[in-house]
Amino acid sequence: MKNKNVTYFLGISVLVVWGLIFFRFFNSESDEDLSPIQTNNHYTKIDKNEKDTFELILNYRDPFLGQLAEIRNNSDANRKNDGKIKKLKTTKPKVVIAPIDWSFVSYLGTIYGKQSKKKLAILRINESEKMVGNNDKIGDLVILKVGKDSVLVSFLGNRKVLR
Secondary structure, eight states: OHHHHHHHHHHHHHHHHHHHHHHHHHSOOOSSOOSOOOOOOOOOOOOTTSOOOOOOOOOSBOTTTOSBOBOOSOGGGGBOTTSOBOOOBOOOOOOOOOOOOGGGEEEEEEEEOTTTOOEEEEEEETTEEEEEOTTOEETTEEEEEEOSSOEEEEETTEEEEEO
C-alpha cells in the first residue's frame, strides 16, 4: 500500500512538471521582433579595365626544412631567360648534438642460451634489469650487437660500447 502511494505521488509530480514546461513553451511572449532582417543590397560598380595589383609575402617558414627561405620580392628576378623558376637558396640547419649521460644504462654480463644458441646481455636500464639480444629496442635505446664481454648500444643516434 505504501509503494502505491509513492508511485501515484511521483506520477502526479511528473505530470505537473511537464505541464508547466509545455505551458511556458507555448504561451511565452517573445520580446524579440521576429520580422525579417532589412539588408541594404547595394553593389559597387567595378571597372573591368582597372588592373588589380598584388604582392606575395613569402617570408614564411619552409614546412620541410624548418627554416626561412631566401626569396626576392621581384618575381621576374626569380625567372631565367627560358621562363623556368630558379631553385630557392636554403641553408642547412646546424645540428647540435648534446652530450648524452650514459649513466642510465650499465652492462652487467652476458649469458649463452644452450638451446637457442643466442647471446643475451643483462643490462640495468633505469634501475631495472633487462635481458636483451641483438637488435632489441627498449624505448629509444637499441642494442646493436651483443659481444663476449661487451654490448654495442645506440641511443638517439649516438653509439657506445658498454663493458
